[in-house]
Amino acid sequence: MAAEKTWDVAVVGAGPAGMFAARTLAGTLSVLVLDEKGRTGGAGAMTDGKLNLSPHIGLDLAELQMTEEEADARIAAVDDVFVAHGADPTVYGEDRERIDAWLDRVSWVRRKTPKGEWDITLRPARQRHMGTDLAHRVVARMTESITSAGASFSLDTRVDGISLGPGGLFALRTAKGELLARYIVAAPGRDGAYWFREAARGLGVNTRYGAIDIGCRVEVASPVYGEITRVLYDPKFLFVTPTHGDRTRTFCTNPGGRVRVEAFNGFRLVNGDALKTRKTANTNFAILNTVSMTEPIQDTTEMGRKVAEFANFWGGGESLVVQRLGDLMQGRRSRGETFHSAALGYDKMTPTLLPGPGVTPGDISFAYPGRIVDNLRETLTLLSRVIPGVAHPSTAIYVPEIKFYDTKYVTDRYLETNVPNLFVAGDGVGKSRGIVGAALNGCLAAEGILRKEGKA
Ligand SMILES: Cc1cc2nc3c(=O)[nH]c(=O)nc-3n(C[C@H](O)[C@H](O)[C@H](O)COP(=O)(O)OP(=O)(O)OC[C@H]3O[C@@H](n4cnc5c(N)ncnc54)[C@H](O)[C@@H]3O)c2cc1C
Missing domain, CATH: 3.50.50.60 (FAD/NAD(P)-binding domain)
Known part of the structure; x- marks a missing residue:
């Protein structure tokens, strides 16, 4: 040069x-x-x-x-x-009849929030993979x-x-x-x-x-999500959560995909992808919570960094935290000893990113701000009205997933x-x-x- x-x-x-x-x-x-x-x-x-x-x-x-x-x-x-x-x-999201059937299903299970908004919306989109x-x-x-x-x-x-x-x-x-x-x-x-x-x-x-998106990566067995991902490769659901009235959405769905670690500016974040030629038995997607700030702090980048830093710290230092939904709903941490417990139903889904170095079974309600945890938990409950299997106890949740475009x-x-x-x-x-x-x-x-x- x-x-x-x-x-x-x-x-x-x-x-x-x-x-x-x-x-x-x-x-x-x-x-x-x-x-x-x-x-x-x-x-x-x-x-x-x-x-x-x-x-x-x-x-x-x-x-x-x-x-x-x-x-x-x-x-x-x-x-x-x-x-x-x-x-x-190949383009997904063009089968009008099957998309309309999904829109119908959503219209049956959604409800109006006190502000008159729908708590669940499905936004169909054309996609290529x-x-x-x-x-x-x-x-x-x-x-x-x-x-x-x-x-x-x-x-x-x-x-x-x-x-x-x-x-x-x-x-x-x-x-x-x-x-x-x-x-x-x-x-x-x-x-x-x-x-x-x-x-x-x-x-x-x-x-x-601007706003920042802070959320989690969810992994389920592919059959749980397959009916919709065959029609909409990366289904975009939008939610308004009941307790706080906050906005969340599904993002980056990977049918037959893998949960991945993303090294980002000295942190470990979670992400996901899928190969075209080799599929896993699972599907992963993100749930993102859009967070804006006013006073006294507006620097959403700094906020995202602090959330990532603390979540990594809670994972034992430079580590993601993974929790089974069954544990999250029962208010207990996930542990290595029970992570695959058949008695708890966890043998139904073996995550693609297993606990080990850099991935710690734990409790996301300690690792993340309370309001965001409420929103993530409630979003999964809302989504399970449309796709019941996502609420299975074996569903795995990884944090931190943060999108720094703020x-x-x-x-x-x-x-x-x-x-x-x-x-x-x-x-x-x-x-x-x-x-x-x-x-x-x-x-x-x-x-x-x-x-x-x-x-x-
Ligand atoms: C694991 C993963 C999966 C994803 N899956 C999808 C998906 O399926 N679909 C989708 O639409 N999006 C996906 N995304 C997001 C997508 O990659 C981004 O939206 C997209 O790449 C943004 O493009 P960009 O050109 O703005 O920035 P980037 O693609 O991030 O490119 C910016 C480049 O700038 C370089 N750079 C930065 N600072 C400097 C500097 N100071 N000097 C020189 N070079 C510098 C970086 O090295 C980088 O290569 C995924 C992202 C990840 C991490």
Whole structure:
């Protein structure tokens, strides 16, 4: 990386947001994509690779100042690119008759809250599944075509600092040297969100705190969830909890999948994925509780870090906590000795992530804030009205599952911040919550740059 070279655009982050930005710009402007990882694809190289093809999932249309029609068209364009690079052509969520049967079922069991809202809502969505095993190939092909179109990648290159250099250029500091760029697309993902927030503030970028999603990963035997996942791969249920009136939702369902440990900024979080070619006997999904804060503390990132830190501490240090639902409902901790007890019904489901180093059987009501535990427990009870088997005592619950996409950036509709020529995109800047949303963001930011250059 030559220090004297000035790029038209430096893209920070080679996740879906950065890759789609580079793809849109390549061949028109000189583009360098920097990523601290030794590979492209971003968070887990599109781990699991569920592509949500609905404008209401993984995107906030109000935040993006976008109509549903525009989002639909942009999502279809992003999806075409994935399919052209080898994503499985099967689309879930198109069987109207069976979806209507599920909507009917929900309408029978839901109730109005005191505020007049439904306590359970099912939001059907079209989805494609690449699978962790096959998503890597799609990412590799995409990287190849972006490179052939003229963009460059500098991997294993962490951007340590950004400053405004001479002539209004941005200077990006890395261990390999400094480079200059006329534009920046910052797409640092959730991993880089905290770093970028500080860097952006140093440049005078306006930010505000948004909500954070804190929840748990639930694992059940696949037959419990199979009837719905055959119709809706990743069913999106929305809930309003009875005690606190808070909002929770199901997220990231992995039929035949695995519960995974995610190393995040020094913490251990839980996540899940599924392979396309090899299935387990279980299905996992997250329940997320959206938390906003007002006074005296608004820093939701810091709050999320503290919750993660304490949950890991409660697991014995750098450890997840796992609890059988039977134990949670009885108000007792889970223990290694009884974790598979047939007498308690726990032999019905063997979790894919077993207690051992880094995963401690325990009590999530000690590890997590009380209100969140109430909401998670009540959400499972609400969900069991629609899918009774989720309330089986063998159901396993893992914490902490936290989605750090809570810092919001004030931008125009092409994601340019108040600092001219500094564009932001993707999960790390609170503009998306998923692969397709992030990719769409990347295209938007790139279009914003092309418009400024008179090349759109
Ligand atoms: C286990 C797992 C499973 C998931 N499953 C799904 C799914 O099925 N469907 C779905 O839609 N979403 C899924 N997601 C979420 C999805 O991965 C993200 O929504 C998406 O990757 C966000 O894209 P992004 O481009 O905004 O950021 P990222 O993909 O996070 O990419 C950001 C990149 O920036 C790099 N970076 C950060 N800071 C710096 C720096 N200072 N210098 C250089 N590089 C930096 C990071 O290394 C990273 O590669 C999953 C996530 C995980 C972890």
